[in-house]
Amino acid sequence: MQVSVNINGVEHSRDIEPRTLLVHFIRDDLQMRGTHWGCDTSNCGACTVWVDGAPVKSCTMLAVQAEGAEVTTVEGLVKDGALDPIQEGFTECHGLQCGYCTPGMMMTGRWLVDQNPNITREEIREGISGNICRCTGYKNILDAIEYARDHANSEVSA
Amino acid sequence: MQTPAPVEYAKATSIADAISRLEALGEDSRPVAGGYSLIPMMKLRLARPETVVDLNGIAELRGIRVEGNELVVGAMTTHADVLSSAILFEHYPIFREAEHVIADPIVRMRGTIGGSMCQADPASDLSAVGSALRGNAVITGSSGSRTVPLREFHDGPYETVVQTGEILTELRYPIRPGAGSAYEKVERRAGDWGVCTSGVFVVVSGGVITDCGIGMAAVNADHYCAPEAEALLMGKAPTEENLAAAAAAAANEANPIADQRGPADYKRHLASELTLRALRRAVAASQGA
Known part of the structure; x- marks a missing residue:
């Protein structure tokens, strides 16, 4: 299934299985390893990213649900080389x-x-x-x- | 690594669209709301829908309003919105107290009241609240909507009366002027499912209890409620003795089982103690109203 997600201001399109979790889409498909993958049960919060400005545990959301959304990961905190x-x-x-x-x-x-x-x-x-x-x-x-x-x-x- | 089994995905654009998709797809499809219940179930392969129909794009399913003498909460309203709702708090502080101990702030941003009700976990806080308040569920299918009392909404653990091709669209709670309400929960750690919970509302008028409701979660009470305990309170003065008798009766309507959260007699003790604490606070709130 084709999915397009804007991550940290950059549009990413991939053909993925609908069962792909957002955390794996970010880490494996896009090779952005800043977002961590922890407990896998939505308890630990290591995988927290923002989807349209609100925090989400990305191990418990399908990547296809982020279609058209603006996602911010930890890599997106730096602005023009300056730390947040x-x-x-x-x-x-x-x-x-x-x-x-x-x-x-x-x-x-x-x-x-x-x-x-x-x-x-x-x-x-x-x-x-x-x-x-x-x-x-x-x-x-x-x-x-x-x-x-x-x-x-x-x-x-x- | 936990990954759901292969699944198809469809995003519904309206209530009618969701229903027509679910009806066409049949019993191997499931609506997904916030996802914090269904997706973990899919990852554990306890749920294996062939298709999930995403309700997140349906704006008409969100929102909290007063309609006549009822509070109406859209099924896709998030826990965070229920927690912060001034309207719900004005009539029933029990909502804020219960939401405050559900999961954690991030989960509450996306998890929904309808999703929680439909997951029908035996420890579901909002199921106890809904039964305590004698609310109603509005369930919508292709032939229209039907209203089901929340005390008849569950068919057992993880089972509800929502049929294939239907979705839960609204929750409705009667407004009771002068009611006090409260929620009590003992949990092993912040945000966990309760070891036992109790939520109540009480209306005290002319020195006696004229209306009340008692809900309990995690202790295997039929439909999360304690009708015999409620009957004991009706028409009685809200004395400590009467409240304690009702709390003890509520504990007898619980059928807790021993598990990793504690032994059965401990949970039954909690059912009595937490119901008593909630009753005391609800009575005080009603008398102060």
Whole structure:
């Protein structure tokens, strides 16, 4: 089945099986490995991307359902070579250890900050409850998202 | 790696289009809403539809409105929209309380109330809410729509009365002036299915309970409700003693089984305790209304 999806501003067309999950379309068909593939059960959030500006666990959506949609992956956060504030935050605050959950954490974190520029630490804690980290205990991740909240000066188009 | 079996895909453009496709394709087709229930079932090969008909493009299935003395929620309304709805919260805070403990914020962005109802998981929070409120389901097929009480909507675990060629289009809940409502859930971790849940509404008028509903999920209560416990409360003063008696009766209407979420007697204890807590809060809200 022919599918065309705009990912990070670039149109991608492929002939795929309708059963192809969005995460595999991104990682395998398009060879974009920034989006991680974790639990496969929509629990861990490592595969979180934005579809038309809203976060989606891409292991639980068919790629054909994204036909005509605008998808943003972690690769789309960089603008003109400059890191997004959420990426700066994870760098400055050491918001990762193994890095497996990081792409999903950043997509969720940036979305949370966009939704509510005054989001509290407690609201962030709840906001990332669908993204699981097995290394850090979350403190530095919360610090990183708060950094993005406090430095959200560059623009990201959803 | 979990991948669905080979499947065909069609995107419906309207309710009529969805119905005609599902009717033509027959029982090996399934409508897909948010996908957070059906797609995992397909990945586990517990569901193997030959075709999925995508309802996500049908705008007329989304939205929350008041119509007469009913709250009407379109089947494709997302959990996030139910959670944040001022209209639903005004009449029934139980919706916000239940949605707040369903899955996680990302899943709630795409998962829908109709999809959740049709998945008919025994631990479905919204099924308990729907039964507590004695809501109705509007099911639409090629010959028109029919309305089914939510207390008759389920045919057992993962089974509903929605037939091939039909889709659930609306959920309707009667507005009850002065009602208080509350939802209680014990879960192993944030966003999990409940070990046990209880949701209630109560109307207190003239010092006695004039209307009430009790719903429970995850404890195998028939149609997620506790009618004998409700009968005990009708016409009674909302004293702690009366509420406790009803909560104990509700626990007797539960038939929990032991599983990885806990032993049966623990779940039955929760059914009583959570129903009591929900009743207390709903009574207080109704008396304050």
